[in-house]
Amino acid sequence: MRVAFLGLGIMGRPMAAKLAQAGHEVTVWSRSAGKHVEGARTAVSPAEAARGAEVVWMCVSDTAAVERLLFSVDGVESVLEPGMIVADSSTIAPSATRKFAERVRARGADYVDAPITGSKVGAESGQLIFIVGGEEATIARLEPLFSAMGKKTLHMGPTGHGQSAKLGGNLMISMIFEGFAEALTLTSKLGVPRERFMELVNASMIRSGVSDYKAPFVLRHDFSPNFPLRLMHKDIHLMLEAAREARVKLPGLETVEEIYEVATEEGNADLDYASTLALLEKWAGIDSHSTTS
Amino acid sequence: MRVAFLGLGIMGRPMAAKLAQAGHEVTVWSRSAGKHVEGARTAVSPAEAARGAEVVWMCVSDTAAVERLLFSVDGVESVLEPGMIVADSSTIAPSATRKFAERVRARGADYVDAPITGSKVGAESGQLIFIVGGEEATIARLEPLFSAMGKKTLHMGPTGHGQSAKLGGNLMISMIFEGFAEALTLTSKLGVPRERFMELVNASMIRSGVSDYKAPFVLRHDFSPNFPLRLMHKDIHLMLEAAREARVKLPGLETVEEIYEVATEEGNADLDYASTLALLEKWAGIDSHSTTS
Numbered sequence: 246m247r248v249a250f251l252g253l254g255i256m257g258r259p260m261a262a263k264l265a266q267a268g269h270e271v272t273v274w275s276r277s278a279g280k281h282v283e284g285a286r287t288a289v290s291p292a293e294a295a296r297g298a299e300v301v302w303m304c305v306s307d308t309a310a311v312e313r314l315l316f317s318v319d320g321v322e323s324v325l326e327p328g329m330i331v332a333d334s335s336t337i338a339p340s341a342t343r344k345f346a347e348r349v350r351a352r353g354a355d356y357v358d359a360p361i362t363g364s365k366v367g368a369e370s371g372q373l374i375f376i377v378g379g380e381e382a383t384i385a386r387l388e389p390l391f392s393a394m395g396k397k398t399l400h401m402g403p404t405g406h407g408q409s410a411k412l413g414g415n416l417m418i419s420m421i422f423e424g425f426a427e428a429l430t431l432t433s434k435l436g437v438p439r440e441r442f443m444e445l446v447n448a449s450m451i452r453s454g455v456s457d458y459k460a461p462f463v464l465r466h467d468f469s470p471n472f473p474l475r476l477m478h479k480d481i482h483l484m485l486e487a488a489r490e491a492r493v494k495l496p497g498l499e500t501v502e503e504i505y506e507v508a509t510e511e512g513n514a515d516l517d518y519a520s521t522l523a524l525l526e527k528w529a530g531i532d533s534h535s536t537t538s
Numbered sequence: 539m540r541v542a543f544l545g546l547g548i549m550g551r552p553m554a555a556k557l558a559q560a561g562h563e564v565t566v567w568s569r570s571a572g573k574h575v576e577g578a579r580t581a582v583s584p585a586e587a588a589r590g591a592e593v594v595w596m597c598v599s600d601t602a603a604v605e606r607l608l609f610s611v612d613g614v615e616s617v618l619e620p621g622m623i624v625a626d627s628s629t630i631a632p633s634a635t636r637k638f639a640e641r642v643r644a645r646g647a648d649y650v651d652a653p654i655t656g657s658k659v660g661a662e663s664g665q666l667i668f669i670v671g672g673e674e675a676t677i678a679r680l681e682p683l684f685s686a687m688g689k690k691t692l693h694m695g696p697t698g699h700g701q702s703a704k705l706g707g708n709l710m711i712s713m714i715f716e717g718f719a720e721a722l723t724l725t726s727k728l729g730v731p732r733e734r735f736m737e738l739v740n741a742s743m744i745r746s747g748v749s750d751y752k753a754p755f756v757l758r759h760d761f762s763p764n765f766p767l768r769l770m771h772k773d774i775h776l777m778l779e780a781a782r783e784a785r786v787k788l789p790g791l792e793t794v795e796e797i798y799e800v801a802t803e804e805g806n807a808d809l810d811y812a813s814t815l816a817l818l819e820k821w822a823g824i825d826s827h828s829t830t831s
Binding site for chain 2: 363400412423425457487503529
């Protein structure tokens with residue numbers, strides 16, 4: 246298929262590369278100049294990339310960035326044609342997603358929200374999971390692209406439901422990690438060696454993909470960013486915004502947000518979100534060097 | 539071995555039965571009269587049960603109940619002899635555990651904290667996990683009893699560390715479930731069907747033994763008690779008490795405690811702790827009947 250891929254960040258770049266490798270005719274555009282993808286043409290604006298494409302795929306950092314891609318002067322809207330599909334793998338607000346979809350559909354094109362889970366490793370290995378909202382028939386047309394980039398496509402319902410489910414998933418990640426961090430802080434301060442406590446985690450129902458993935462980093466206090474705190478913080482803001490709009494009270498998440506607020510003030514925004522553990526340890530007076538294994 | 543088993547609740551009774559089935563010489567005692575275990579003798583007081591036993595095993599509901607078993611007029615202390623071992627599978631305060639152990643050791647006996655995980659089903663099938671604190675040599679002597687009741691014994695360190703690690707594990711359970719409940723409430727209110735959201739949970743890193751175990755009940759709004767809210771609430775109080783003593787700040791858990799407080803006021807104490815979901819749904823104005831699958 247003829248695909249415009251907009252956004253070549255940590256996730257977007259390997260995704261565009263997978264599409265090119267699968268034989269699709271890919272044109273890429275990125276806000277930061279000088280980024281290229283092997284086997285893909287490079288355009289100078291979102292509009293130029295999207296002109297004549299069957300599918301425009303976006304993967305950028307936030308709601309405002311998607312809005313610019315679509316509706317700024319050089320944006321995709323100006324070249325939309327009936328039958329085109331706009332797909333968005335960014336994680337953005339469900340309500341904004343529905344508004345964007347409406348404007349895109351007014352031009353006779355269709356819109357699918359398709360945020361992803363699976364991290365950088367999943368993007369590089371083509372093993373992403375797509376969490377999708379939109380029309381069944383439109384999603385079916387995208388199947389060759391989904392299967393080139395991912396291992397699974399989960400259809401959550403109409404437009405916006407992909408984003409809603411993605412936010413629910415990241416809400417769970419942030420709460421699971423906070424529980425892990427608070428338990429590690431408490432048990433460490435009470436004298437239980439972390440490696441021993443991990444034996445309990447790994448032997449019982451509290452084990453999860455989150456603890457599996459984070460434990461090795463956390464145990465050696467390596468907070469280099471796999472999922473930067475500022476991006477999880479952005480997602481938490483999206484969850485709380487969606488909750489306010491829907492009149493839902495999320496007390497646990499509100500508390501976690503406050504922790505991310507302080508962690509940001511402490512200069513941890515570009516570290517991994519797991520560095521919230523270091524904040525809890527600081528509050529508990531734990532010397533993090535002595536707990537490094 | 540000659541074992542006194544004190545406390546025949548949901549967990550204690552099948553544990554005592556497993557010891558008797560394995561050929562140990564078991565004497566039981568329970569606060570509520572009329573409880574018996576096949577193959578075991580029934581005593582009229584903790585002291586009578588413990589007299590002449592090699593091991594006294596306790597499994598009761600809280601710190602005060604353990605204190606009564608040991609130190610009340612008819613308590614175990616009066617019959618302690620050098621070489622006896624007191625083992626406690628209740629979940630109680632780590633600091634109280636250390637004090638109890640000190641008094642027991644003053645009589646020449648030894649003390650092991652051995653709280654359990656694995657639920658009623660684990661107790662009935664002899665598949666419990668013991669989370670143990672105490673002397674290596676003493677724990678080794680208990681091995682025939684551990685293996686009759688459980689599948690795994692995790693040694694966390696000296697006396698009290700079993701309780702500390704158990705509290706850390708239950709802290710994680712309460713936070714994992716709160717995240718699950720908040721995500722379900724948000725995504726439901728945003729219109730995503732629960733069964734669809736569960737596809738995402740089960741396909742990604744947010745899946746855990748907690749979501750595996752609770753999802754079937756939660757999806758049909760069955761809050762009959764597997765782990766009653768009042769017991770999880772008691773454990774949360776133990777965690778916060780231990781945190782205060784150790785000068786540890788646990789913001790996420792403090793918020794979860796407030797939710798349990800309200801759930802208790804609403805009359806949910808004897809339902810499963812998963813009924814905190816119903817509270818979030820009520821706050822969100824979700825009609826729980828319409829979300830029942």
